[in-house]
Amino acid sequence: xxxxLRNINKKWAWIAENLRFNFRVFTEYKAxxxxxxxxxxxxxxxxxxxxxxxxxIFGSVNGWGFKEMLGLDGFVGFGYGVAFSLTYGATxxxxxxxxxxxDRFLTLPQNTLTMVSLSDVQMSAIGDLVLGALLIGAYVVxxxxxxxxxxxxxxxxxxxxxxxxxxxxxxxxxxxxIPNSQELSDALFEFMLGPxxxxxxxxxxxxxxxxxxxxxxxxxGGLPVNIILSPSIKxxxxxxxxxxxxxxLAQWVFNRGLRRYESGNLxxxx
Amino acid sequence: MAQIEVRNLTKVFTTKIATxxxxxxxxxxxxxxxxxxxxxxxxxxxxxxxxAFIGPNGAGKSTTIKMLTGILYPTSGSVSIIGINPWKERxxxxxxxxxxxxxxxxxxxxxxxxDSFKLFAKIYELDDQVFRRRVGELVEIFDAKDYIKQPLRxxxxxxxxxxxxxxxxxxxxxxxxxxxxxxxxxxVAKQELRKVLRKLNENYNTTIFLTSHDTGDIDAISDRTxxxxxxxxxxxxxxxxxxxxxxxxxxxxxxxxxxxxxxxTQNVHISRSDHYETELEVNTAERTIKSVLEEIVGKYDIAxxxxxxxxxxxxxxxxxxxNT
Numbered sequence: 001x002x003x004x005l006r007n008i009n010k011k012w013a014w015i016a017e018n019l020r021f022n023f024r025v026f027t028e029y030k031a032x033x034x035x036x037x038x039x040x041x042x043x044x045x046x047x048x049x050x051x052x053x054x055x056x057i058f059g060s061v062n063g064w065g066f067k068e069m070l071g072l073d074g075f076v077g078f079g080y081g082v083a084f085s086l087t088y089g090a091t092x093x094x095x096x097x098x099x100x101x102x103d104r105f106l107t108l109p110q111n112t113l114t115m116v117s118l119s120d121v122q123m124s125a126i127g128d129l130v131l132g133a134l135l136i137g138a139y140v141v142x143x144x145x146x147x148x149x150x151x152x153x154x155x156x157x158x159x160x161x162x163x164x165x166x167x168x169x170x171x172x173x174x175x176x177x178i179p180n181s182q183e184l185s186d187a188l189f190e191f192m193l194g195p196x197x198x199x200x201x202x203x204x205x206x207x208x209x210x211x212x213x214x215x216x217x218x219x220x221g222g223l224p225v226n227i228i229l230s231p232s233i234k235x236x237x238x239x240x241x242x243x244x245x246x247x248x249l250a251q252w253v254f255n256r257g258l259r260r261y262e263s264g265n266l267x268x269x270x
Numbered sequence: 271m272a273q274i275e276v277r278n279l280t281k282v283f284t285t286k287i288a289t290x291x292x293x294x295x296x297x298x299x300x301x302x303x304x305x306x307x308x309x310x311x312x313x314x315x316x317x318x319x320x321x322a323f324i325g326p327n328g329a330g331k332s333t334t335i336k337m338l339t340g341i342l343y344p345t346s347g348s349v350s351i352i353g354i355n356p357w358k359e360r361x362x363x364x365x366x367x368x369x370x371x372x373x374x375x376x377x378x379x380x381x382x383x384x385d386s387f388k389l390f391a392k393i394y395e396l397d398d399q400v401f402r403r404r405v406g407e408l409v410e411i412f413d414a415k416d417y418i419k420q421p422l423r424x425x426x427x428x429x430x431x432x433x434x435x436x437x438x439x440x441x442x443x444x445x446x447x448x449x450x451x452x453x454x455x456x457x458v459a460k461q462e463l464r465k466v467l468r469k470l471n472e473n474y475n476t477t478i479f480l481t482s483h484d485t486g487d488i489d490a491i492s493d494r495t496x497x498x499x500x501x502x503x504x505x506x507x508x509x510x511x512x513x514x515x516x517x518x519x520x521x522x523x524x525x526x527x528x529x530x531x532x533x534x535t536q537n538v539h540i541s542r543s544d545h546y547e548t549e550l551e552v553n554t555a556e557r558t559i560k561s562v563l564e565e566i567v568g569k570y571d572i573a574x575x576x577x578x579x580x581x582x583x584x585x586x587x588x589x590x591x592x593n594t
Contacts, residue, residue: 014392021389025380028421104376106341109364110393259343262283263336 014110018118019086025121033123040127044077047197048135062201067142069199071225074135076196079160079220081129087165089119091189093172093254094182100263113169113254133157140228148231155236156224159243163216166246167192169254176257196221216242272314273445273477274338279347281308281333281501307333309501310347317444318475320468322492322509324482326590330501331481335449338479339369352444365394368438372450375430376437377422383433384418387440394441401440408436411473412466428459432466439470445477446470452484464490485586499590516585520559522550524566525574535565 026033048069055066084091093116096102105115140153171188175181192215195203200222203211211217219242227235283305308330315321325331336342338349340360349356354363377386391401409415412432417425422433431451438446448467452460468491470476480491488495488509495512497505505512521541529545537557542549552562559577566572 010395014389014395017389017392021378021381021385024385025378028380101374103336103341103371104374106360107339107364107367107369108393109361109395111361115393261342263332263341 015114015118018115022086022118022121026123026126029123033126036124037127037130040124041131044073044128044131048073061199064199064201067139068225068229070135070142071139071228072197072200072221074132074137074139075156075160075224076132076193076221077128078132078136078157079164080193081125081127081132082161083164083168084122084125085129086121087117088122088125089115090117090165090168090172091122092116092120093169094175094185097175097257097261098180098182102258102261103263106258106261112258113251117165117169139225143229149228152224152228152231152236156228156239159239160220160224162243163220163246166243166250167216169250170246173250173253173257176260191215192217192220200226213242216246219243273317273319273352274313274315274479275348275350276314276334276338277312277348278310279308279312279334279337279349280306280310280345281330281337281342282306282345306501308337308344308498311498311501311503313496313503313506315477315479317477318471319494320471320478320480320492322480322482322488322495323498324485324488324495324586325498329498331498332449334498335447335479335481339367339447340364365441366444368441368443368446370431370434370438370446370448370451372431372448372453375422375434377430377433379423380421382419382421383414383425383436386422386433387418387437390437390440396441404440404442405436408439411469412436413462426459428455428462431455431459431463435463435466439476442474443476445479448478448480448482450482451480452482452487460484460486461490467491485581497586497589505589513579513585516589518554519580520552520554521578521580522552522559522562522566523574523576523578524548524550524570524572527571527573530570533570535562538562 051069051073052066055069059065089096093102096116102112102116105112105119108115136153136157140149143149168189171185174185174188178184194217195211195215196217198217200218203218203222208218212219212223219239223235223239227239284302285305307328311330311334323331323334333342337344338351338356340356340363343357351363352366354366356363376390377383387405388401391398391405396404409418412435414429414432414436417429418433418436422430425433435446435448435451451467452463455463464487467478467480471478471491478491480487482488492509495505495507495509496503497512507515525547526545530548531545533540533543533548533550535550537553539551539553540548541551550562552559563575566575
């Protein structure tokens with residue numbers, strides 16, 4: 001049993017070491033890290049001020065007010081922050097595939113997608129992550145903290161991060177079928193991010209279906225906010241199923257694409 | 271049993287090319303073209319061998335090495351590396367081979383190489399004790415103690431390449447694939463790198479599979495040479511035989527004690543000449559070196575004389591031309 005545990009630990013220890021390694025990159029450029037992170041927190045906070053003024057003047061939008069926007073900005077910011085700070089490499093799949101830079105991961109003995117995702121970091125996204133976590137906390141406090149709500153908030157923070165990462169990987173992997181499609185991938189990502197920051201009540205009918213099951217804009221913000229407000233098993237199952245589906249889809253699409261990878265000979269560094 | 275077994279390996283790339291039709295329609299219309307980058311090559315490599323896999327640009331060297339390491343899927347043929355199929359069990363194979371791509375860095379540009387080594391140790395699932403011992407050995411062999419604690423961005427290209435090779439050897443691989451490891455290095459750095467690769471082969475009996483444009487690498491590192499051109503193997507023999515088989519001319523450099531106006535010899539090509547020095551190329555199939563030397567020594571007052579083989583560059587260029 002002890003031997004088995006040691007083997008499992010060995011198998012996963014590289015992920016912890018990779019996160020530590022990425023953190024060392026942050027600390028290598030301390031001033032830039034602090035300034036960019038704080039700058040991003042101020043930038044996001046400015047949007048909240050705009051929403052505060054909006055709801056102060058117009059009241060609520062179909063039942064959504066400033067309280068809900070705290071939660072929405074919290075989840076979207078946290079998910080974006082995790083995906084772009086810790087797994088920023090995933091946002092570069094398109095570029096790496098175009099210039100043949102995936103070679104270095106393909107000759108290493110761990111999961112290629114995980115290694116690619118953990119291969120780069122974005123300093124400013126730590127600001128999104130920190131403010132996102134604070135806003136999720138503020139939302140739970142505002143709607144009335146309970147064990148269920150705190151547990152759901154923690155769980156959903158992780159799930160939202162996985163969905164943002166999964167969607168990023170899928171849109172970035174388009175490059176394996178459509179060469180040099182970095183801008184298309186970026187545009188599709190924005191197509192999710194933009195609507196995700198809109199009040200949840202703005203989406204109805206077919207739009208709601210599309211932005212839940214095809215472009216997961218509602219899943220990374222509005223849906224967890226609603227479920228925390230009115231906790232339900234059904235809501236939990238839907239969130240879990242969609243999150244797992246994006247994780248699976250991301251790995252599947254990436255692996256299929258990798259078979260079409262043709263490498264290249266560009267001179268480059270990590 | 272061979273460590274590397276390659277049978278009828280072929281890789282076809284399909285590329286889109288613009289049609290010749292003029293105007294905007296010509297730009298928009300594309301047709302596909304298949305290019306055979308590697309065309310049915312077969313060879314074996316035994317444990318402990320040092321093999322240079324060389325060829326001109328576009329010959330199929332990098333494509334072959336990428337198929338052998340599992341980066342690319344072949345169109346047809348089979349490969350077995352230590353009994354493992356590279357593209358079916360890429361991750362399992364990665365535990366047993368090392369790879370160095372001279373044009374692509376595996377190490378973080380921002381951090382010291384030492385930090386990257388620690389990460390690689392975890393990726394290769396090495397015990398801390400094994401890692402510490404191994405990195406100590408390699409740092410000593412590669413004489414890298416002074417700079418592994420400095421951020422990679424502050425190192426010279428030669429120092430960086432040494433760190434790249436240390437990273438690829440941490441898990442004590444049985445085979446090391448090196449794709450153009452000396453590219454961009456200065457003469458001194460190249461010589462040092464060749465020395466340590468030779469040492470690596472001698473100390474650990476590590477099989478070395480090297481692609482390079484630099485014939486100096488081949489001379490210094492490899493006992494065997496495979497030359498590939500147009501995706502096909504055009505030469506596969508020992509590096510010594512490569513020289514022996516293809517050296518059909520000798521170069522005689524002569525320095526005279528007094529100025530000479532014109533040199534007259536039969537069946538000898540004068541490649542360079544001034545009044546005090548001349549360089550003669552002798553085709554040994556047409557004239558013996560002995561007869562040329564006897565003629566020159568008999569006719570002129572000689573201050574110095576030397577006989578040289580053509581460089582490996584020239585030999586390989588003649589093989590390329592012969593097989594084009």
